[in-house]
Amino acid sequence: MEEEIKAEFSNSGFSLDEEEVILRKCLTFCINYSLSPSDLVSSWEVYYLNRQLNESTVHDAEMDGFLLHLQNAVKESIINEEPDLHVYSSKDVDMMFNDGDRYAKEETIGTPTNKLYSHSSELFDSEYQQNGSTFSAGKPSDIVTPFGHRKEKFAVRFSINQPPTEENAKELEPDSEDDFLKKVESRGRCSMILHGVKLDPNCRYMCDRIEDRFNALEGRIKSYSRALILSGVHGELMDPSVASQKSMVSVGMICCDGEGHLNDNSILLQSSDEHSGGQRVRLDLQRLSQFSVFPGQVVGIEGNNPSGHCLIASKIIDSNPLSASADINLPSAKRQALDKEGQIDPSFSDKELSMIIAAGPFTTTDNLFFEPLTELLSYASRKIPQLLILLGPFVDSEHPEIRRGATERSFNEIFHMEILRKLRDYVEYLGDTVRVVLVPSIRDANHDFVFPQPGFDIRSSDLNDQITNLTNPGIFEANQVKVGCCTVDILKHLCGEEMSRNPSDGIPSDRMSRLAYHLLTQQSFYPLPTS
Structure with a gap:
């Protein structure tokens, strides 16, 4: 054979x-x-x-x-x-031998009761134990499935069906040191300043007035125009809809003529109310050897409009000097006011900052044990960074168990029991030298799925100064390092809306770098127009 x-x-x-x-x-x-x-x-x-x-x-x-x-x-x-036949594996056998008569105690899925909640809470309370310097975690959930009971410890795999090499063996080593965190050791608690205004608790979503939306778009165009004038590189800005044989510079927002994606015949430029009364003019980019535009992009256009109906562009000014932040060199009176409000502590003079950043979901697709989060907190407890930034989703609405309603707990119960309690134990274990920043996602089942998105409404008491709830998107400053966070995949959205032309020499450009560059030049977390 x-x-x-x-x-x-x-x-x-x-x-x-x-x-x-x-x-x-x-x-x-x-x-x-x-x-x-x-x-x-x-x-x-x-x-x-x-x-x-x-x-x-x-x-x-x-x-x-x-x-x-x-x-x-x-x-x-x-x-x-045989659709109704269950194929048992070694995991099922191990589970039955280890758990005894667990199946006999299972109840039918129904509305969560206080008894179930208290029982799960007791399991969770005994989850974290401090044994000397050990920070260990167990599995809080009482719901065990054949694919949820693991024989081996959860681990991140860097290769599949490949023999280990020296490189990935080093990456898989659990005690390998992170070079950056090893160099920048924790030197005490970092400062924390939140930028931006929090949403009014009584605000209503999707009830914006048309006037407010227009003013917001108008403000972006005017801000770009002022920065372009202050740069001194270009002269006075002109109305792009006025017929002129001379070359002129105009500022406006890229728009699409109708539904669908941008193409050579559908690009419009909408100027500000100050220069053209908000009128739109067709934009011709045939003379340009390379460009990259998308709806909602605010740009400067150098060209001429011989007929008054079409602006023929000879150059796109898509980069602008970034304006200095208003809070970099604050007056002493303003600085004292911020100190008095408790937003900044003058004792923080260390400019070094160690942080760990992780994005959800923080669980595997076969269960809701949140093992990746447990491993992350275990890693952070060994490295002890000053700042731990966690980006949602936390209770992922696209998780198979959530989508088919197979959990007996509410979304808020899962969030508080599986996420918040782990984080509270983490900060209590390491002391007041660590901070945690939570950023929600529109995929969080226990939160408002709107964008921009308010922070989590967590009103628990004693650890509010260590666990910070940031909006999505949001900006904060720690040890004079300003960090912006956003959980919406704007690069993916830009990929579907961008229209570009490569250089004539045929050398392809790095598209991802170009899309990230747009976010910096537009100074916006989401420069695309929203409906």
Whole structure:
């Protein structure tokens, strides 16, 4: 039979690296799963295409992955034949032996009760234990599924079905030191200044007046115009809708003529109310060898309008000197006022800052145990950064368990029990030298899914000075380092709306760098127009 397997591989154009070892394993696969040599090679071709392997040589290192592929194929075929049949695995057996009569105690899913909540709370209260210098965490949830009970500790994998190399072995080492955090050790508590105004608790979403929306767009154009004039590079700004044979410079916002994406015939430039009464004029970019524009972008255009109906651009001024922040050199009186309000402490003179930044979701797709968050807090407890920034989603509305309503707890209960309690234990364990910043996401099931988004409404008491709730987007300053946070994937949205032309020399540009550059020049977390 080994000869038949070898012949089938050869007929399909595959050669065997370690022939004797591979044939012995393939023979075992055929016997265990009742496969003929031709069926085995056909399954290998499917595995080969799915893995996008380049070589036509079968390596022994791929046999473990191929075995998993065969197991999944057999399991799917059995489930398709008998939909109500559950295929038990070793995890199910371990769970039954370890948990005893857990299944006998399970209740049908219903409305959460106080009894369930108190029972889960007791489990959570005993979750964190301080053993000397050890910071350990258990699993708070009482709901165990076959795929949720793990035999091995959760870990991040950097390679799949590949033998370990020196590089990824170093990355997988649990006690490996982070170079930056090793150099910048914690030197006490960092300062914290929140920038921007919080939303009024009584405000109503999606009730903006048209006048306010117009003023906001008008303000962006005027701000860009003032910065362009103060730069001194260009002369006086002109109305782009006025016919003129002379070259002129105008500032306006890129718009699209109708629905759909931008194209050469649908680009409009809307100038400010001060220069043109808010009128729009068609924009011709045929003379430009390269450009990158998108709806909502505020730019300067150098060109002429011979007919009064079309502005022919010879240059796009998409970069502007960044205006200095108003709070960098505050007067002494203003500085004293901020100190009095408790927003800044004059004792903070250290300009170094160590921080860890992580983005959600903080759980795997097969359960709601929040193991990645536990590992992150364990890592942070060893490194002890001054600042831990966590970006949502925390209770992900797109999680399979959340989407099908398989949890017995409310979204707020999950957030407070699985997220907040872990964070409170973390800051209590490390003391008042650490700070945590929480930024929500529009995918958070327990929060308002609007953008811009208010911060979490957490009114718990004693740790408010250590756990900060930031808006989305939001800006804060720590040890004179200003940080902006936003959980909306604006780069993905810009990819779908941008219209660009590459240089004539044919050298492709880095698109992601170009999109990130737009955010800096537009000085906006979301420069696209919102409906």
